[in-house]
Amino acid sequence: MSDATVKWKCKFWSTWNEEAHQQWAEAHARQGLKLSGIACMGLLNRFETAAPEERAIRWDYPPQLTGREHYRQLYRDAGWELVGTAIGWHCWSKAVEPGKPSELFTDSESKRRRYRVVMLPMAVVAAANIPILGVLVSSWPVYVEQGLAGTAATAIAACAIATASLLYGTLRLWQRIQSS
Protein backbone atom coordinates (compact mmCIF):
# COMPACT_ATOMS: atom_id res chain seq x y z
CA MET A 1 0.00 0.00 0.00
CA SER A 2 1.27 3.49 -0.82
CA ASP A 3 2.28 5.85 2.01
CA ALA A 4 1.63 8.86 -0.17
CA THR A 5 -0.48 11.63 1.29
CA VAL A 6 -3.11 13.02 -1.02
CA LYS A 7 -3.80 16.74 -1.33
CA TRP A 8 -6.38 18.42 -3.52
CA LYS A 9 -5.68 21.89 -4.85
CA CYS A 10 -7.69 24.21 -7.05
CA LYS A 11 -6.12 26.03 -9.99
CA PHE A 12 -7.95 28.10 -12.56
CA TRP A 13 -6.44 28.00 -16.04
CA SER A 14 -7.60 28.83 -19.51
CA THR A 15 -7.30 26.84 -22.71
CA TRP A 16 -5.23 29.63 -24.29
CA ASN A 17 -2.80 29.69 -21.36
CA GLU A 18 -2.40 26.11 -20.22
CA GLU A 19 1.27 26.87 -19.54
CA ALA A 20 0.25 28.60 -16.29
CA HIS A 21 -1.16 25.31 -15.00
CA GLN A 22 1.81 23.32 -16.30
CA GLN A 23 4.35 25.55 -14.56
CA TRP A 24 2.31 25.52 -11.36
CA ALA A 25 2.16 21.68 -11.32
CA GLU A 26 5.86 21.42 -12.20
CA ALA A 27 6.74 23.68 -9.25
CA HIS A 28 4.73 21.35 -6.98
CA ALA A 29 6.73 18.34 -8.30
CA ARG A 30 9.96 20.12 -7.34
CA GLN A 31 8.52 20.50 -3.84
CA GLY A 32 7.61 16.81 -3.57
CA LEU A 33 3.99 16.89 -4.71
CA LYS A 34 3.31 14.83 -7.83
CA LEU A 35 0.22 15.60 -9.85
CA SER A 36 -1.75 12.35 -9.91
CA GLY A 37 -5.26 13.26 -10.94
CA ILE A 38 -7.53 15.90 -12.45
CA ALA A 39 -11.19 16.55 -11.65
CA CYS A 40 -13.92 19.11 -12.16
CA MET A 41 -13.01 20.14 -15.74
CA GLY A 42 -9.33 20.45 -14.85
CA LEU A 43 -9.86 22.90 -11.99
CA LEU A 44 -9.25 20.43 -9.16
CA ASN A 45 -5.85 18.81 -8.97
CA ARG A 46 -4.95 15.72 -6.98
CA PHE A 47 -1.38 15.65 -5.68
CA GLU A 48 0.48 12.85 -3.94
CA THR A 49 3.56 13.30 -1.81
CA ALA A 50 6.63 11.96 -3.60
CA ALA A 51 10.36 12.55 -3.84
CA PRO A 52 11.04 16.04 -5.23
CA GLU A 53 11.85 15.81 -8.94
CA GLU A 54 11.84 17.67 -12.22
CA ARG A 55 8.65 16.67 -14.05
CA ALA A 56 7.22 17.95 -17.28
CA ILE A 57 3.46 18.49 -17.22
CA ARG A 58 1.80 19.04 -20.59
CA TRP A 59 -1.80 19.52 -21.68
CA ASP A 60 -2.81 18.30 -25.10
CA TYR A 61 -6.02 18.40 -27.07
CA PRO A 62 -6.10 15.49 -29.51
CA PRO A 63 -7.80 16.55 -32.74
CA GLN A 64 -9.81 13.38 -33.33
CA LEU A 65 -12.52 11.80 -31.24
CA THR A 66 -11.78 8.38 -32.70
CA GLY A 67 -8.56 6.46 -32.27
CA ARG A 68 -7.93 7.78 -28.75
CA GLU A 69 -6.50 4.41 -27.67
CA HIS A 70 -3.80 4.64 -30.37
CA TYR A 71 -3.07 8.22 -29.39
CA ARG A 72 -2.71 7.31 -25.72
CA GLN A 73 -0.57 4.25 -26.45
CA LEU A 74 1.86 6.30 -28.55
CA TYR A 75 2.27 8.83 -25.74
CA ARG A 76 2.69 6.07 -23.13
CA ASP A 77 5.31 4.35 -25.29
CA ALA A 78 7.20 7.65 -25.38
CA GLY A 79 7.29 7.64 -21.56
CA TRP A 80 4.38 9.94 -20.76
CA GLU A 81 1.87 9.11 -18.00
CA LEU A 82 -1.75 10.15 -18.41
CA VAL A 83 -2.67 12.18 -15.33
CA GLY A 84 -6.27 12.74 -16.33
CA THR A 85 -8.64 14.21 -18.88
CA ALA A 86 -10.96 17.19 -18.85
CA ILE A 87 -13.49 17.90 -21.59
CA GLY A 88 -11.31 16.33 -24.26
CA TRP A 89 -8.06 17.74 -22.91
CA HIS A 90 -5.43 15.22 -21.82
CA CYS A 91 -2.93 16.03 -19.08
CA TRP A 92 0.39 14.20 -19.47
CA SER A 93 3.30 13.93 -17.09
CA LYS A 94 6.88 12.73 -17.50
CA ALA A 95 9.99 12.77 -15.35
CA VAL A 96 12.56 15.03 -16.99
CA GLU A 97 15.68 13.15 -18.04
CA PRO A 98 18.84 15.16 -18.80
CA GLY A 99 19.46 15.36 -22.53
CA LYS A 100 16.06 13.88 -23.38
CA PRO A 101 13.23 15.95 -24.83
CA SER A 102 10.31 16.65 -22.56
CA GLU A 103 7.99 18.21 -25.11
CA LEU A 104 5.02 16.65 -26.86
CA PHE A 105 5.49 18.88 -29.91
CA THR A 106 8.99 19.20 -31.27
CA ASP A 107 8.58 21.33 -34.39
CA SER A 108 6.90 24.61 -35.27
CA GLU A 109 4.51 23.05 -37.77
CA SER A 110 2.99 20.65 -35.23
CA LYS A 111 2.81 23.40 -32.58
CA ARG A 112 0.87 25.63 -34.98
CA ARG A 113 -1.44 22.74 -35.90
CA ARG A 114 -2.12 22.04 -32.24
CA TYR A 115 -3.00 25.70 -31.52
CA ARG A 116 -5.28 25.80 -34.57
CA VAL A 117 -7.17 22.72 -33.28
CA VAL A 118 -7.94 24.64 -30.07
CA MET A 119 -8.47 28.04 -31.69
CA LEU A 120 -10.92 27.17 -34.47
CA PRO A 121 -13.85 25.90 -32.32
CA MET A 122 -13.26 28.82 -29.95
CA ALA A 123 -13.48 31.30 -32.83
CA VAL A 124 -16.65 29.64 -34.16
CA VAL A 125 -18.38 29.79 -30.76
CA ALA A 126 -17.25 33.42 -30.28
CA ALA A 127 -18.65 34.35 -33.70
CA ALA A 128 -21.94 32.57 -32.93
CA ASN A 129 -22.21 34.45 -29.62
CA ILE A 130 -22.02 37.89 -31.23
CA PRO A 131 -25.49 37.84 -32.89
CA ILE A 132 -26.98 36.32 -29.72
CA LEU A 133 -25.53 39.22 -27.73
CA GLY A 134 -26.85 41.63 -30.35
CA VAL A 135 -30.38 40.23 -30.06
CA LEU A 136 -30.28 40.38 -26.27
CA VAL A 137 -29.08 44.01 -26.26
CA SER A 138 -31.54 45.15 -28.95
CA SER A 139 -34.42 43.52 -27.03
CA TRP A 140 -33.53 45.39 -23.84
CA PRO A 141 -36.56 47.82 -24.02
CA VAL A 142 -38.92 44.83 -24.36
CA TYR A 143 -37.45 43.14 -21.27
CA VAL A 144 -37.71 46.40 -19.28
CA GLU A 145 -41.32 46.81 -20.35
CA GLN A 146 -42.10 43.27 -19.19
CA GLY A 147 -40.37 43.79 -15.83
CA LEU A 148 -37.52 41.40 -16.72
CA ALA A 149 -34.72 43.96 -16.59
CA GLY A 150 -32.80 42.10 -13.85
CA THR A 151 -32.87 38.75 -15.64
CA ALA A 152 -32.02 40.36 -18.98
CA ALA A 153 -29.11 42.30 -17.49
CA THR A 154 -27.70 39.07 -16.03
CA ALA A 155 -28.08 37.27 -19.38
CA ILE A 156 -26.47 40.15 -21.30
CA ALA A 157 -23.58 40.36 -18.84
CA ALA A 158 -23.00 36.58 -18.95
CA CYS A 159 -23.12 36.52 -22.75
CA ALA A 160 -20.83 39.56 -23.01
CA ILE A 161 -18.26 38.04 -20.63
CA ALA A 162 -18.35 34.69 -22.47
CA THR A 163 -17.98 36.38 -25.87
CA ALA A 164 -15.16 38.63 -24.68
CA SER A 165 -13.33 35.65 -23.12
CA LEU A 166 -13.67 33.59 -26.30
CA LEU A 167 -12.50 36.47 -28.49
CA TYR A 168 -9.57 37.10 -26.17
CA GLY A 169 -8.69 33.40 -26.20
CA THR A 170 -8.90 33.29 -29.99
CA LEU A 171 -6.60 36.30 -30.23
CA ARG A 172 -4.06 34.83 -27.79
CA LEU A 173 -3.97 31.53 -29.68
CA TRP A 174 -3.65 33.34 -33.01
CA GLN A 175 -0.67 35.22 -31.55
CA ARG A 176 0.88 31.93 -30.47
CA ILE A 177 0.39 30.50 -33.97
CA GLN A 178 2.12 33.56 -35.43
CA SER A 179 5.04 33.31 -33.04
CA SER A 180 5.55 29.52 -33.43
Place this chain on the structure above:
Amino acid sequence: MGDPNYSKYLPLSEASFYMLAALDQPSHGYAIMQKVEAMSGGSVTIGPGTMYGAFNTLEKQQLIAKVAEEERRKIYALTDLGRQVLAEQVRRLEMMVENARRAILEKK
Protein backbone atom coordinates in the same frame (compact mmCIF):
# COMPACT_ATOMS: atom_id res chain seq x y z
CA MET B 1 0.47 6.76 -65.10
CA GLY B 2 2.50 9.99 -64.90
CA ASP B 3 4.52 11.38 -62.06
CA PRO B 4 2.59 12.58 -59.02
CA ASN B 5 2.10 16.30 -58.50
CA TYR B 6 5.04 16.64 -56.11
CA SER B 7 4.24 20.25 -55.25
CA LYS B 8 1.29 18.90 -53.21
CA TYR B 9 3.68 17.13 -50.86
CA LEU B 10 7.02 18.91 -51.01
CA PRO B 11 8.99 20.17 -49.26
CA LEU B 12 8.56 17.65 -46.46
CA SER B 13 9.07 18.87 -42.92
CA GLU B 14 12.10 17.44 -41.15
CA ALA B 15 9.84 15.22 -39.01
CA SER B 16 7.88 13.90 -42.02
CA PHE B 17 11.07 13.33 -43.99
CA TYR B 18 12.64 11.26 -41.24
CA MET B 19 9.40 9.38 -40.59
CA LEU B 20 9.19 8.32 -44.23
CA ALA B 21 12.89 7.48 -44.30
CA ALA B 22 12.48 5.34 -41.16
CA LEU B 23 9.70 3.32 -42.76
CA ASP B 24 11.99 1.12 -44.84
CA GLN B 25 10.09 -1.62 -43.05
CA PRO B 26 6.66 -1.44 -41.39
CA SER B 27 6.88 0.01 -37.87
CA HIS B 28 4.77 1.55 -35.12
CA GLY B 29 5.16 5.07 -33.79
CA TYR B 30 7.55 4.52 -30.92
CA ALA B 31 9.86 2.33 -33.03
CA ILE B 32 9.97 5.14 -35.60
CA MET B 33 10.80 7.69 -32.88
CA GLN B 34 13.75 5.59 -31.74
CA LYS B 35 14.90 4.91 -35.28
CA VAL B 36 14.80 8.59 -36.24
CA GLU B 37 16.85 9.51 -33.21
CA ALA B 38 19.43 6.83 -34.11
CA MET B 39 19.45 7.73 -37.84
CA SER B 40 20.06 11.40 -37.11
CA GLY B 41 22.73 10.75 -34.50
CA GLY B 42 20.44 12.19 -31.83
CA SER B 43 20.05 15.55 -33.57
CA VAL B 44 16.38 14.95 -34.45
CA THR B 45 13.87 13.83 -31.85
CA ILE B 46 10.18 13.65 -32.60
CA GLY B 47 7.74 14.18 -29.74
CA PRO B 48 4.60 12.04 -29.62
CA GLY B 49 2.32 15.00 -30.39
CA THR B 50 4.33 15.87 -33.47
CA MET B 51 4.38 12.23 -34.54
CA TYR B 52 0.65 11.67 -34.03
CA GLY B 53 -0.20 14.74 -36.14
CA ALA B 54 2.30 13.75 -38.84
CA PHE B 55 0.85 10.22 -38.98
CA ASN B 56 -2.61 11.64 -39.61
CA THR B 57 -1.35 14.00 -42.32
CA LEU B 58 0.83 11.42 -44.08
CA GLU B 59 -1.98 8.85 -43.96
CA LYS B 60 -4.48 11.34 -45.42
CA GLN B 61 -1.97 12.13 -48.17
CA GLN B 62 -1.63 8.37 -48.76
CA LEU B 63 2.14 8.53 -48.30
CA ILE B 64 1.87 5.90 -45.57
CA ALA B 65 -0.78 3.27 -44.86
CA LYS B 66 -1.77 1.27 -41.81
CA VAL B 67 -0.90 -2.36 -42.48
CA ALA B 68 -1.52 -3.94 -39.07
CA GLU B 69 -2.36 -3.26 -35.46
CA GLU B 70 -0.67 -4.74 -32.40
CA GLU B 71 -1.77 -4.00 -28.84
CA ARG B 72 -3.28 -0.58 -29.64
CA ARG B 73 -0.27 0.31 -31.81
CA LYS B 74 -0.83 1.03 -35.48
CA ILE B 75 1.83 -0.39 -37.77
CA TYR B 76 2.49 1.81 -40.78
CA ALA B 77 4.27 1.14 -44.06
CA LEU B 78 5.43 3.41 -46.84
CA THR B 79 3.14 3.40 -49.89
CA ASP B 80 4.41 3.51 -53.48
CA LEU B 81 3.42 7.18 -53.58
CA GLY B 82 5.28 7.79 -50.30
CA ARG B 83 8.41 6.17 -51.73
CA GLN B 84 8.17 8.33 -54.90
CA VAL B 85 7.71 11.51 -52.87
CA LEU B 86 10.63 10.63 -50.60
CA ALA B 87 12.82 9.91 -53.63
CA GLU B 88 11.89 13.25 -55.19
CA GLN B 89 12.64 15.05 -51.91
CA VAL B 90 16.05 13.34 -51.79
CA ARG B 91 16.73 14.33 -55.43
CA ARG B 92 15.92 17.97 -54.65
CA LEU B 93 18.01 17.95 -51.48
CA GLU B 94 20.97 16.49 -53.38
CA MET B 95 20.64 19.25 -55.97
CA MET B 96 20.54 21.86 -53.20
CA VAL B 97 23.61 20.41 -51.51
CA GLU B 98 25.49 20.26 -54.83
CA ASN B 99 24.67 23.89 -55.61
CA ALA B 100 25.51 25.04 -52.11
CA ARG B 101 28.86 23.18 -52.21
CA ARG B 102 29.71 24.83 -55.53
CA ALA B 103 28.88 28.26 -54.10
CA ILE B 104 31.01 27.61 -51.02
CA LEU B 105 33.96 26.34 -53.08
CA GLU B 106 33.80 29.27 -55.53
CA LYS B 107 34.05 31.71 -52.64
CA LYS B 108 37.29 30.14 -51.36
